[in-house]
Amino acid sequence: MQTDLVVPVKALPDAKSRLRGAVQPGEHTRLVLAVLLDTVTAAIQTDGVRRVLVVSSDPTVASVLAAEGFECVPEGPARGLNQALRHGAAILRESDPTGQIGALQADLPALRPHELAAAIKTADGRRAFCADRQTTGTTLLLSAPGAPLDPRFGAGSAQAHAASGALPLTDSWPSLRCDVDTVDDLAVARDLGLGQQTSALLCAVACGPIEC
Template sequence: MTGGWAVVMPVKRLLGAKTRLADTTGEELRPALALAFAEDTLTAVLACAAVSSVTVVTDDDEARVTLARLGAAVVPDSPRGGLNPAVEHGVAAARTARPGVAVAALNADLPALRAAELERVLDAASQAPRSFLADAAGTGTTLLAVLPGVDPAPGFGTASRMRHRASGAVELMPGDVESVRQDVDTGEDLLAAIALGVGPRTARSTHRLGDGFRTSAASRN
């Protein structure tokens, strides 16, 4: 299904995003880092040969302008009901633009994302009507994929891996896709992402965290 996937990325308002990172980054840097994650995620998605379009769902003005400039179609978070309604809204928008498209909802906090690894995940997802990829911690979900005409029925949030499995979604098990699993909610997650190799915008933002933080990340390699 090369070039056949539409990707949906919900992005929270930056002032309320990544609050669990505050102890590591401080309040001043946290919103900028959340935007950097989304920028690097989007850049990698747009470079993936299996992806033909990206729809970002957000009510944040800065994210809207920045991510549209990079090449995403941006729609407002009209439901304003949290992550799962935003995913459903984005899937509907993607299917309105391209009826019959296969759609993957992807976290916007994957700063180490590699296009080739995402392509492997989407190739695996093309074999099941509805499927998902667990996060690095093994409890959450970073990607939920559905083939044309299939209801996404998203269950993102706490313990979403078990929720998606219980709902009948096939758990994807492709090898060597760590960058698609490594979302960032905590300082430890950020260290793990940096050790994998984050995108340029995240790298510039984390540079402000100081040499000690970067040394901790380097020691993981």
Template sequence: MPVKPPHRAKSRLRGLTGLRGSHEELVLAMAADTLAAALDAPGVAGVVAVTGDPVAARTLAALGARTFCTERHGSGLNAALDAAAARLRDRDAEVSLGVLPADLPALRSAELGAAIAHAGGRRGFCTDIAGTGTTLLLAGRGPLEPSYGPDSARRHARSATELRGPWPSVRADVDTPASWLLAAGLGLGPRSAALARPGLVST
């Protein structure tokens, strides 16, 4: 689970009205809710937070994540993910790997587990709601080969099967005020919900 430094992440959410906390608190809350749901999902043995930010690392480690520091492992998201994958494979060559973004505050454990089960160990991916980005990427025991960035769904489709099913919370990443409202409509996790203004959160 890659996690940008909170002060640099989600710039399009700055100025989101009705929040009870700071922008940095919102970024960390979304990451914490994503982590908690992922740790409880069937088929998930553990979560590694891939981050160069010490505050994010400490926060998520306290909630049960292992951490991997991105320093000295090249620049950019894909390089950091490749480095973390190599470290994990050094420890266990047979481990099944996947990537989940840290901005799924409405994530449901059962839905993530269903998507993983649907993949059946094959390489697969889920798009975001817009259909152009990638949320979940599953590599199984094969190479991770992340290709995140603009239009990542098209690039991942070259080597992976798109996973389609009734799991909207797996696709509901939050980058903009509109996507925040969509996630709120699905039902935010407790940490994110605590920062939302009254009347916004669906229970």
């Protein structure tokens, strides 16, 4: 079974506000883009992942992704994280009405393809989710084949997804659970091993609290 993933991305001026201070002023946008590129690169290299679709109305995001060969579509008329995921899922469903769709967060710069593949395999076709390392958020949500994704991201999303009937995926998978919202999160991701884009950027600027 093949899995298609939706990756939502905010407009860059609003993205990852709690991560400001990790790099020099003026480099924040580059950091957000580097984290995104490492995430989608790992995702598309994952066994069993057929397609990665980014949903973002930010023109810079779209341009950077296009240059790297990734798909990006603008948000639909309804704005918000869950609405963007539903919009992306609907587009993917047009190509394969019976396939499995997943929602993957865009801030997983240490993501290892084998961990994402293991999570998808463990779900075994069931609607399931992987909580973040704090156990309150969600880094990955999978639909059952042909069934709605039914995203419930936001504060306490792990509990919300469990309450909606999604199966909690409980193996460790540290890189899949390490979403990056703060400088401390980025330090944890660095210790796990950052992807090429984020690592190169941090080494190039090398003057904030996170260095290579």
